[in-house]
Amino acid sequence: MTQELTVQLAGTKREKPDQANLGFGRIFTDHMFMMDYTEGQGWHDARIVPYQPIALDPSAMVFHYGQTVFEGMKAYLTKEGRVFLFRPEKNMERLNRSNERLCIPQIDGDYAIEGLKKLIDIDREWIPTAEGTSLYVRPFIIATEPFLGVAPAKNYTFMIIMSPVGLYYKEGIAPVKILVENDFVRAVKGGTGEAKTGGNYAASLKGQEIASEKNYSQVLWLDGVERKYIEEVGSMNVFFKIDGEVITPELNGSILHGVTRDSVIQLLKHWNIPVAERRISMDEVAEAYRNGKLEEAFGTGTAAIISPIGEFLWNDEKMVLNGGKTGELSKRIYDTITSIQKGAQKDEFGWITEVPVSK
Amino acid sequence: MTQELTVQLAGTKREKPDQANLGFGRIFTDHMFMMDYTEGQGWHDARIVPYQPIALDPSAMVFHYGQTVFEGMKAYLTKEGRVFLFRPEKNMERLNRSNERLCIPQIDGDYAIEGLKKLIDIDREWIPTAEGTSLYVRPFIIATEPFLGVAPAKNYTFMIIMSPVGLYYKEGIAPVKILVENDFVRAVKGGTGEAKTGGNYAASLKGQEIASEKNYSQVLWLDGVERKYIEEVGSMNVFFKIDGEVITPELNGSILHGVTRDSVIQLLKHWNIPVAERRISMDEVAEAYRNGKLEEAFGTGTAAIISPIGEFLWNDEKMVLNGGKTGELSKRIYDTITSIQKGAQKDEFGWITEVPVSK
Numbered sequence: 001m002t003q004e005l006t007v008q009l010a011g012t013k014r015e016k017p018d019q020a021n022l023g024f025g026r027i028f029t030d031h032m033f034m035m036d037y038t039e040g041q042g043w044h045d046a047r048i049v050p051y052q053p054i055a056l057d058p059s060a061m062v063f064h065y066g067q068t069v070f071e072g073m074k075a076y077l078t079k080e081g082r083v084f085l086f087r088p089e090k091n092m093e094r095l096n097r098s099n100e101r102l103c104i105p106q107i108d109g110d111y112a113i114e115g116l117k118k119l120i121d122i123d124r125e126w127i128p129t130a131e132g133t134s135l136y137v138r139p140f141i142i143a144t145e146p147f148l149g150v151a152p153a154k155n156y157t158f159m160i161i162m163s164p165v166g167l168y169y170k171e172g173i174a175p176v177k178i179l180v181e182n183d184f185v186r187a188v189k190g191g192t193g194e195a196k197t198g199g200n201y202a203a204s205l206k207g208q209e210i211a212s213e214k215n216y217s218q219v220l221w222l223d224g225v226e227r228k229y230i231e232e233v234g235s236m237n238v239f240f241k242i243d244g245e246v247i248t249p250e251l252n253g254s255i256l257h258g259v260t261r262d263s264v265i266q267l268l269k270h271w272n273i274p275v276a277e278r279r280i281s282m283d284e285v286a287e288a289y290r291n292g293k294l295e296e297a298f299g300t301g302t303a304a305i306i307s308p309i310g311e312f313l314w315n316d317e318k319m320v321l322n323g324g325k326t327g328e329l330s331k332r333i334y335d336t337i338t339s340i341q342k343g344a345q346k347d348e349f350g351w352i353t354e355v356p357v358s359k
Numbered sequence: 360m361t362q363e364l365t366v367q368l369a370g371t372k373r374e375k376p377d378q379a380n381l382g383f384g385r386i387f388t389d390h391m392f393m394m395d396y397t398e399g400q401g402w403h404d405a406r407i408v409p410y411q412p413i414a415l416d417p418s419a420m421v422f423h424y425g426q427t428v429f430e431g432m433k434a435y436l437t438k439e440g441r442v443f444l445f446r447p448e449k450n451m452e453r454l455n456r457s458n459e460r461l462c463i464p465q466i467d468g469d470y471a472i473e474g475l476k477k478l479i480d481i482d483r484e485w486i487p488t489a490e491g492t493s494l495y496v497r498p499f500i501i502a503t504e505p506f507l508g509v510a511p512a513k514n515y516t517f518m519i520i521m522s523p524v525g526l527y528y529k530e531g532i533a534p535v536k537i538l539v540e541n542d543f544v545r546a547v548k549g550g551t552g553e554a555k556t557g558g559n560y561a562a563s564l565k566g567q568e569i570a571s572e573k574n575y576s577q578v579l580w581l582d583g584v585e586r587k588y589i590e591e592v593g594s595m596n597v598f599f600k601i602d603g604e605v606i607t608p609e610l611n612g613s614i615l616h617g618v619t620r621d622s623v624i625q626l627l628k629h630w631n632i633p634v635a636e637r638r639i640s641m642d643e644v645a646e647a648y649r650n651g652k653l654e655e656a657f658g659t660g661t662a663a664i665i666s667p668i669g670e671f672l673w674n675d676e677k678m679v680l681n682g683g684k685t686g687e688l689s690k691r692i693y694d695t696i697t698s699i700q701k702g703a704q705k706d707e708f709g710w711i712t713e714v715p716v717s718k
Contacts, residue, residue: 024507025508026505063427063501066558066559067560067564103568149384150567152568163418163507188544191545197558198426199556201423202558205511208509209511224584235509
């Protein structure tokens with residue numbers, strides 16, 4: 001894909017938000033990236049334009065048949081004023097795997113990263129500087145064809161929007177309380193659980209709502225077949241430290257290939273901490289807890305990086321981990337990854353892509 | 360809900376399409392119904408406006424997290440020029456069940472039907488008259504809140520759009536060839552299969568695409584747990600006539616509560632034809648076929664009404680039903696339901712709601 005990228009700058013720049021109250025995903029930068037797909041023509045009209053509403057026919061397929069995929073990544077400002085992206089190529093690879101599952105045409109990941117770099121460069125001053133803040137980047141693709149038939153669409157729009165964000169959970173790195181979900185299922189093998197598509201998140205809302213009512217932050221999802229094996233926590237991958245070994249569910253077809261998940265595994269190996277990707281049941285976790293061997297548990301994802309788990313409720317059994325405090329390993333991983341992301345620690349893994357300053 | 364319905368008529372009316380080439384879901388009438396939901400305020404601003412694009416923030420949650428529900432129903436013009444809706448109250452009940460699963464606020468179904476009647480009355484001349492045609496009605500709700508967090512939205516828009524349609528399958532009532540899907544899964548108990556939400560349809564596209572490549576019209580979906588029991592066919596419910604008895608999968612939590620499904624069951628009971636709602640495996644169907652007892656099979660849905668199945672391919676076994684021709688019972692059901700819908704046959708079941716002519 002060697003198409004030209006056109007740039008239309010916003011006439012006026014909006015006021016930057018108060019960095020102490022960024023929240024997550026409610027404030028957007030001055031510009032966005034777009035390109036369109038038309039069957040027979042491919043992706044075309046790549047452009048950076050002022051952030052603005054998009055107009056779609058009410059019959060646009062995204063409104064009816066959920067043919068959407070998205071990604072989430074972050075850009076960070078270093079102390080030296082450099083801008084770092086964390087493993088953007090992994091996100092674009094995953095976007096294309098999601099595209100494959102959802103029958104959406106492949107994008108050129110390298111071209112999208114070039115477009116993203118340009119977009120970030122233009123909105124560079126939107127990257128917040130306060131502790132724990134970053135610029136959240138949301139690439140997504142929607143089916144825009146105006147047609148009420150159930151079939152892959154012939155038209156799509158790919159967009160990248162960006163939002164300066166604080167911590168995803170108000171609690172920050174503080175541990176969260178998790179409800180183990182027995183009734184609702186997030187995904188099943190053969191379904192779309194491995195893809196980053198709207199329907200998985202829509203399916204998760206009800207369990208999440210019930211957990212919130214019971215004062216739990218997130219849901220621990222079990223597998224849809226046997227309702228025994230652990231899949232994800234909220235919209236994150238999940239790790240357990242049991243008797244010195246770190247275990248995370250293997251990628252079985254219904255679990256998201258998390259970029260943070262992969263980074264955590266690499267880090268653990270680098271530190272010579274035993275780590276296993278395998279099936280793990282809630283019974284095993286509870287048994288370990290009862291024997292005093294469940295040392296830590298945490299979720300991983302781009303938004304929160306590491307979200308330590310302070311408590312599980314499974315049926316009537318309440319399991320409090322680590323006295324409800326953040327575990328040592330969770331903290332060490334969080335500090336290391338965020339330090340690399342912010343350029344405070346050397347990147348030994350080739351995870352960082354710098355956003356160059358335009359001439 | 361006793362809110363006022365405002366009406367803004369289109370300045371110019373668009374040209375009506377050629378009734379011989381309506382297709383399905385590509386042409387829309389002059390007007391649409393909309394109302395908005397705001398947390399704390401409820402549903403408000405019910406209005407009929409000219410059919411037009413809608414503008415949404417790129418962060419509108421529908422684009423990211425698939426929080427959508429929809430319905431499908433049809434309006435028919437009788438020979439006498441009366442306009443009939445087929446069981447619209449069932450669709451609104453189901454829409455609210457879908458809303459419940461997707462954490463979308465309930466709508467007042469009666470009010471929505473009143474709005475729909477008014478909308479149809481205004482666009483009455485869009486209802487096609489040719490054999491096999493009707494006015495397809497698509498109510499849907501989308502999450503419009505501009506927010507990138509995974510949570511139920513605080514803002515929604517409910518819309519009804521309408522499309523004059525011909526037959527859903529070009530083949531009409533002609534039998535279709537069905538591929539039994541072993542790899543992909545449409546839904547699983549605890550998921551969203553029972554709800555009419557975008558994600559289910561997005562999940563179905565890949566299996567459908569593979570079937571099309573092999574020259575099969577639709578996919579027969581098996582259950583997501585044991586991969587043995589029959590769930591749906593394409594986006595329809597499915598019925599089998601085996602040795603004089605009609606069997607359809609029971610509503611188990613992952614199967615849509617089809618309005619046509621329910622109507623077919625009522626009809627069969629009325630005709631004293633044995634009908635059972637129970638679990639039925641693909642093994643049982645194949646066994647019946649091998650023994651010469653699989654007499655007919657057909658899908659049911661609003662779009663196609665009855666779609667006879669002429670052939671199954673399951674692994675390497677090809678099963679040709681009824682010499683690939685439409686079965687007697689399929690035809691009888693199709694003729695009866697469409698006759699009631701078109702007012703050519705007395706409605707003994709209370710299925711018809713007439714759209715009154717405004718004063």
